[in-house]
Amino acid sequence: MSMMDTISTEKFYGNKIQKRKFNSNVNWVKTYRVMPSHILGPTQYWEEFHRQVDALTAAAECSTKQDTLCIFAYQRPSDGSRRFVVAHPEVYWWYYKAKPQEERSSYEVIPKDSPCWLYLDLEYLVELNPLCNGSRMTKTLIDIIRVYLLTHYHLLCDRNNFLILDSTSSTKFSRHVIFTMKDMAFKDNLHVGKFIKTIYNDIMLYLNSDTQSHGILSQFNKADIEELLVETNHGKKLFVDNGVYTKNRQFRLYLSTKWGKQSYLTVSADCIHNPVNKCKEKELGVFLDSLISYFPNKQNLILLEFFNRSDVKTQLYSKIPIQYNNMDDNQISPYPEIDEYVSNLVDPGKIRIAKYSDKTKILRYEIYGNR
Template identity: 30%
Template structure:
């Protein structure tokens, strides 16, 4: 046994620590308690009795043999008392000399068995916590939005919702998964549904609109025609800015209009595509509004998209019926089948476009702004140029293995199993990125990479630049066209090309 113990460099406690860190069950030898068998205890008691009664008589043994019964009984009582005391302390926990005096020859001291049990309990607690974080039945309410957001971040697939008290209108927040939320939401009394989706900051989302106007101040307006005209402008902008050929079947249309107010929500679900977050949606909607304002001057049809309210004067040109204030961070957007507290108008599908033949559950899931499809591949980017706040910048970001989005936005990923990859941001070659930006920076202009194309079969990467239009061929900047750099990885060479028609083929 001693030889076996010397061969091992780790004691039981050290092995337990190793198992604890690796997440596997500890060996039984590391947690077992030493139990005394009854036979062993009996042998020890017998040995004590023998030592207390010597076989050979000592001096005065004759006198001891003459003890009175009372003296003999007293003597036996003392022996029994001594044996009980010895047995009492021997059965308790004993401090090892190694622990008391320290470790000889550098051998680590044994840790108390209570510490082993504590570590074992910690492992169980951590395991239970992990199971709790991964469970699908997530449902927790909070008085404040930041508390709900913090909780949702710690639970897979959890999202944040808001709801109003039916009587007081007070708003609270809850965190749950889409599936769990729908299971409870669908069986609620419809009169008590006053729920909103929280469009969390930094989360990918679909293109959405909030459309409204006062019917009494805008008599004769046809809401369906106004929506159709707006959708035509949206599809035109998607084609021009992102090369996306859209159609009306992507649109989820919900209505909660009354006799006094026109109110609709539009959610456009582009297949395998979403906007990077709702701030980019807001910038794209600003582009839509700008297009309508420009088209209004030459096409009288767009006059119908401008409405008046009670505070608008007769000379005022009116305002667009698109609400541009719904793209703020952590915005609450009313859910399908819900009404505002104190109101009786429910947000219901119109039966047009995508909702023509959809069931209730499919319609509800399709109406969620941040409910991404598993096969989402692209993020649409629309943001202000840093060097010119009046200029919008449009991009497309590609992502792989998107899955269901459940956290902060994922970084750009390089797709290696396709021959051509288009991405914005950093390429797979960060040092090359720095070199291209350095040679593209001239005078006071700091060139930046707008996007890049990687042709893996040919070992070519093309950088499309922004902020600097300087052309090496003509020795000056182009007025409107950008330049590009082509890097041949196999030849270790690069050259510049232009988008300008005069330079494009040279």
């Protein structure tokens, strides 16, 4: 056989090769050019689901140390119904960027109990706040958060650690702000929520009191802090949405718009963000940096915990013990030490079923994800 001859996949692997079946009849990937694959590239895994819970399970089971899979939700242009996709972010980006702009209505699902970056959803109605300067307000809030991070975690950061995405329209100021720092994350978005809500409450208490001393906030001009208050249909509030820190939250993606609208999230003109994911394709780097829960190398992560202002901790992700009580009953045996040993032995594979026979004293494991 000459070096120029080609061998079909069927001949190379045999006739038993199987193609992955999708759990949804709707598969918009099929309408676009297939992403080229190479040996050092991300896994081409792609599954679509009707239910979010199924997507969360698949992402947890099929992610490996080499390939971290994420959950994305997209809305169908026809009726706005949502489908859930499990894929590597680079693979999702390949097909996502090819979609017509008006069909880009996608969200990242932030899994509960998963590391995530600090993120903010900032908004106010333009009609009720015609004199507000959203850019200046964003900078003030970022600077306040920087001082809180320094005070509670001794973490020194700059404005270029904050990625600012903007989808402001003629009727509504709207921004997403994401704090990005290599190998640094909050333990999960509930801890982010407690941290941001503490800052929110501190600001409200400071502005509603006669005192001029507050420690952290007294380092700022009080008039600048007062600018963060906006008029709403329910009275004055800060322009921070505190409702985005719930379990398995869906957070709109870079370049996406809400279904039926034309307000796309793009990099703000006043953003001076320093990329964490440096890619040849600049837009891909922005996309990866904008993902709240994407950390391809979790073992090096330093996790920030915030229970309250007097209970603040940091720890390495790799030091968090394995919680076997969160596993399904069929994944554990009466011997958790052996389970852990086998689990480490077959990594990046996982234990699907552990079977123990009292009669024969044999412990049998069924493994997947490892040849």
